[in-house]
Amino acid sequence: MKFKTEKLSVKSSRSTELIRITEEVCKTVQSTGMKNGIVNVFTLHTTTGITINEDDTKLEEDIARFMVKLVPEDESYAHHRYFRKDGRMAVNAYSHIRASLLGANVTIPLQDGVLVLGSRQNIYLVDLDGPQTRGLVVQVVGE
């Protein structure tokens, strides 16, 4: 069994945004030369999530809007204080909580060099504290 690990960079343009990354992940997996196994797509951030869902722009808007409604910004969060680790006030507890609800990775089967995804399934990076440039890891385990 082999392990291949690659990094990807994705740029968001809104504060809450679902970004389709299926194509980039497929290209990255192909570049490893691996044919069969599993692919793990992992975000390197605590205010982003990774999810799989239907590639419909209106649904993307719905998910973004629901996350904002579910975890409101104007609450009394304990995280919101001077945060020495960053050298600034922490003001984004809601982004972290939204990210926790989505999770930091997805795993997809790889068969004969192709990601096994349903016809409606698309991989998304969900930026919950954008716009920013974000880093992802694509790790292929197999042969």
Add this chain to the structure above:
Amino acid sequence: MAIDIHVHAVLVKELTDNRPDLLRDARELFDLRTSPQPLSTLLGEMDECGIERCVLLPINCERALGSKMPSNGEISELVSRGERRLVGFSSVDPSMGKDALTDLRQSHDALGLKGLKLNPALQNFDPGGVEALEIYREAEKLEMPILVHTGLTFSNKFSIKFNHPLIYDDIARKHSKLKICLAHMGWPWVLDAVSVTVRNPNVYLDTAGTFAGTPTETLRQITSIVSTRVIENTLGDRLIFGSDYPRIEMNKMFNAVSSLPLRRDVLDAIMRDNAIAFLGEC
């Protein structure tokens, strides 16, 4: 559309990739430890909020701390990459005497920088001292507005007494054509900053900073000290939108300021018109 007059150019990837010492200094000296982002992230934040221009600020701490964060030349370089949406300010160290005056003239004449950024408690100089007065005189002559840090600074390397907004009452009265912006509304000395602003028509305040929590929480606290009526009727032409990016994301500060319960014309002035009055032709 809006203008953001308070953006720190310390964690811009195009600069830190070429200068690892800038990244180290931003973390160790400026106490800012978030990850560098490319210039396109800043422009993207501006797009998201409808911010047409922003002012890039350096801080020259070479004598006090051994660092320019960043240099005036680097600010000028970023401005040239900024699709005409970035306005560059200069920073000099008044304690350097004649060299500081030369730096200021050069940054204006050769680099095209439009204003001057000072942070006395980080640069460790007396803003009421003789050398600083020479700088104010030259800035007034060059028609370069000054944006000066007032109020709290998290770094405790030097005395915070140099950040008190009342210092600028004498300076504003002495240099009546010099435009001075008291950054962060002097927080927590907000009423002192307001009093200097009210009695001096050449003094402005900016909204930058999140010392009391989130942008919304901070503004809520400020408007509990300075009523919205006072802001509308007395400070409406002198309060300027500034974010303090990257200490806070521009969109978060933009959303908080533009949601203040103020008259539409006053909000428009805060978000844009007052910046134009402060900056002049930029």
